[in-house]
Amino acid sequence: MKVIVDMDVCKDHGQCVFSAPEVFQINENGRLVYEAEPDESLRDAVEEAADVCPLQAITIEG
Amino acid sequence: MTRRILIAGASMGGLRAAERLRASGFMGEIVAVGDETHMPYNRPPLSKEALASEVTHEAVAFRLRPAVADVTWRLGVPIASADLSAGAVRLADGAELAYDGLVVATGMRPRRLPTPGPARGRHVVRTLEDARALRGELGPDARVLVIGAGFIGCEVAATARLLGADVTVVAPEAVPMRRPLGDDLGAALQRRHEERGVRFLLGRTVAAFLGEDRITGAELSDGTRLDADVVVEAVGSASNTEWLGGNDLDLSDGVLCDNALRVEGRAGVVAVGDVARFPNPRYDGVARRVEHWSIPTDTAKRAAVTLLSDLGLCACDETPFAPLPTFWSDQYDLRIQSFGAPALGAGDIRVLEGDLDGEVVVGYHDGGALVGVVLIGLPTAVVRYRAELMRAPVAA
Ligand SMILES: Cc1cc2nc3c(=O)[nH]c(=O)nc-3n(C[C@H](O)[C@H](O)[C@H](O)COP(=O)(O)OP(=O)(O)OC[C@H]3O[C@@H](n4cnc5c(N)ncnc54)[C@H](O)[C@@H]3O)c2cc1C
Ligand code: SF4
Numbered sequence: 364m365k366v367i368v369d370m371d372v373c374k375d376h377g378q379c380v381f382s383a384p385e386v387f388q389i390n391e392n393g394r395l396v397y398e399a400e401p402d403e404s405l406r407d408a409v410e411e412a413a414d415v416c417p418l419q420a421i422t423i424e425g
Numbered sequence: 426m427t428r429r430i431l432i433a434g435a436s437m438g439g440l441r442a443a444e445r446l447r448a449s450g451f452m453g454e455i456v457a458v459g460d461e462t463h464m465p466y467n468r469p470p471l472s473k474e475a476l477a478s479e480v481t482h483e484a485v486a487f488r489l490r491p492a493v494a495d496v497t498w499r500l501g502v503p504i505a506s507a508d509l510s511a512g513a514v515r516l517a518d519g520a521e522l523a524y525d526g527l528v529v530a531t532g533m534r535p536r537r538l539p540t541p542g543p544a545r546g547r548h549v550v551r552t553l554e555d556a557r558a559l560r561g562e563l564g565p566d567a568r569v570l571v572i573g574a575g576f577i578g579c580e581v582a583a584t585a586r587l588l589g590a591d592v593t594v595v596a597p598e599a600v601p602m603r604r605p606l607g608d609d610l611g612a613a614l615q616r617r618h619e620e621r622g623v624r625f626l627l628g629r630t631v632a633a634f635l636g637e638d639r640i641t642g643a644e645l646s647d648g649t650r651l652d653a654d655v656v657v658e659a660v661g662s663a664s665n666t667e668w669l670g671g672n673d674l675d676l677s678d679g680v681l682c683d684n685a686l687r688v689e690g691r692a693g694v695v696a697v698g699d700v701a702r703f704p705n706p707r708y709d710g711v712a713r714r715v716e717h718w719s720i721p722t723d724t725a726k727r728a729a730v731t732l733l734s735d736l737g738l739c740a741c742d743e744t745p746f747a748p749l750p751t752f753w754s755d756q757y758d759l760r761i762q763s764f765g766a767p768a769l770g771a772g773d774i775r776v777l778e779g780d781l782d783g784e785v786v787v788g789y790h791d792g793g794a795l796v797g798v799v800l801i802g803l804p805t806a807v808v809r810y811r812a813e814l815m816r817a818p819v820a821a
Contacts (some may be wrong), residue, residue, distance in 0.1 A: 374755065375804045
């Protein structure tokens with residue numbers, strides 16, 4: 364599974380962090396950082412993160 | 426025999442319900458009926474980034490997961506009526522559809538002002554067509570009058586300013602966004618809007634719209650006359666529940682549900698999204714509708730399980746349903762985020778971090794306990810405060 368966040372669209376709301384903290388984090392500068400190729404076992408959490416992103420900035424491939 | 430679940434309303438709540446029914450193991454037929462002609466799309470950008478650039482379905486459409494590829498979408502036709510005891514709905518084109526389970530996801534429509542005057546030039550923002558029509562009239566030369574100083578009104582005001590329009594906001598309350606945010610934060614946000622050139626005429630309403638065959642201005646309750654080419658009515662919303670009439674339901678404010686989102690004890694009928702009025706044991710247990718974008722997703726997850734357990738297709742979930750209301754609003758470069766229930770803590774509002782004219786965290790308390798948080802900026806604080814709100818015990 365590949366995760367792509369459109370960083371031009373992302374506004375660092377951090378909603379994704381609550382759904383999949385293993386994959387998405389807000390760093391100390393307040394910017395989103397994420398794991399681009401998370402383990403398949405995290406698929407449900409990543410799909411939920413994509414659903415709850417207010418900017419719909421998260422795409423999942425594969 | 427395959428069972429059929431009918432989803433009434435093909436927007437975010439309807440889509441999330443379909444996804445969750447599949448995710449919870451429902452293999453039968455799903456039919457979603459929607460009166461809009463479009464596949465489900467996202468509304469928040471319609472007052473923000475999409476209104477600022479280009480209003481296309483492509484820009485706001487929800488991605489469809491493979492799991493919902495076999496859902497039947499009947500679009501462009503409203504449901505005219507429902508007979509819950511017979512388990513059937515009638516569409517406006519005369520077709521009748523029987524179902525085993527029903528998901529009510531018909532949401533809200535904008536309230537319109539009864540104010541007299543010409544109709545041309547008057548807008549609301551709920552649908553793609555609404556936003557497109559408004560976008561067509563917003564330009565640097567437009568004189569825009571926004572009526573209503575809630576979130577949608579303030580977002581439209583901000584977007585219209587970004588497009589160079591001359592913008593005035595008229596509303597009866599003393600400060601914008603007062604009910605959700607409180608006086609001090611509302612006033613601080615008003616200053617930010619004013620710094621960017623938006624004019625506020627508060628404590629007033631519109632008495633009449635002026636003009637012959639299109640709007641040229643408005644007369645306010647205090648006699649003030651304003652010139653305007655474009656009027657945006659952002660004065661709240663009304664529930665789309667008329668089609669459920671005649672079933673002996675309480676439709677006074679959305680659809681009354683139990684904590685599992687079952688409509689007034691009717692097995693096999695659930696509601697999701699803006700239209701669902703449900704008690705939240707995280708707070709006082711009073712049934713309320715919540716018009717937040719997070720709610721269709723939260724309610725669909727629970728309602729799907731309730732519906733399938735009513736149909737004997739999955740085990741029932743006995744845990745209390747206690748979603749944390751989550752809301753955001755973007756105005757200019759300001760990111761406003763709200764968690765919990767600030768309105769329930771309106772009597773005890775404190776600045777927890779930062780200051781009202783910069784980045785800030787405002788806490789709303791009830792009986793000394795934090796019940797809601799609103800942040801402007803400060804993304805690193807979001808996770809911390811949300812976790813604190815989630816820690817509060819939920820009554821079973
Ligand atoms: C301009 C705008 C900006 C917003 N911004 C934010 C924001 O920044 N943050 C936030 O948290 N929330 C925001 N919201 C709120 C959020 O968009 C809603 O909470 C969400 O859309 C609710 O989804 P829903 O599916 O419950 O209802 P809706 O989206 O209203 O969907 C209901 C659907 O049912 C259809 N329907 C109605 N009656 C019938 C019938 N009889 N037969 C068939 N179909 C029918 C409707 O046409 C509609 O397509 C905003 C809303 C708007 C309009
Ligand atoms: S929820 Fe969306 S906008 Fe917010 S940080 Fe995550 S990807 Fe960015």
